[in-house]
Amino acid sequence: MGASLPRTIPGHDIDLFDDFCEHLLVREADTRQVIGTYRVLTPAQAKRVGCFYSDIEFDLVRLRDLRDKMVEFGRSCVHPDHRQGGVIMALWSALAGFMMRNNFETMIGCVTLPIRQMGLHGMDGSGQAVTSIWRQVREHHLAPIEFHVRPRLPLPVDQFDDTMQVEPPALLKGYLRLGAKVLGAPAWDPDFNAADLPMMMRLADLPGRYRRHFVGQ
Secondary structure, eight states, rough: OOOOOSSSSSSSOTTTGGGSSSSEEEEOOOTTTTEEEEEEEEEHHHHHHTOOOHHHHHHHHGGGGGGGGEEEEEEEEOOGGGGTTHHHHHHHHHHHHHHHHOOOOOOEEEEEEEEEHHHHGGSSSOOOOHHHHHHHHHHBBOOOGOOOOOOBOOGGGGGGOOOOOOOOOOOHHHHHHHHHHEEEOOETTTTTTTTEEEEEEEEGGGGGGHHHHHHOO
């Protein structure tokens, strides 16, 4: 997808946070093939590594009062042959259970909008799709101002027309259905050729039907 990855192991996405994270895997029952993944960075492990991954891309100072019970989710991936919804629901159920068992209240992370797929070829392209998605979520799903974060390398959204009619990615729509909020404007990640949209979800904001499904309450 146009990412420029370190050459630790060719073809593998590896960074310094991996060794500090919990790694959640979903396997296909018969073949044992991994078909879904997430990684989770807990507050204690974030202190050990020095920060959350999101701290690299955003100034999270307004979330400082939440950090002791805040975890970071990332690197979500579902195998292309298993994207009918069952795998992501299994992942989310496991993550909700992890939050409950460990008395965590808030989860943060980024939704990646791949630039090549969205029609922005480097920083010289149109950018309309990404900025149009940002307009949609800003209008209806923006977090209260006291939780806003600032991108360290902002995507220049003001340079592009944001009126394109474009469908947000399925993962983003799923988070929004769960009550997640967008924390601010997207950051530009040149290594992954992507725009990263900062998200936050609090268990207290989980809609009742999903709370019953995921945590039985």
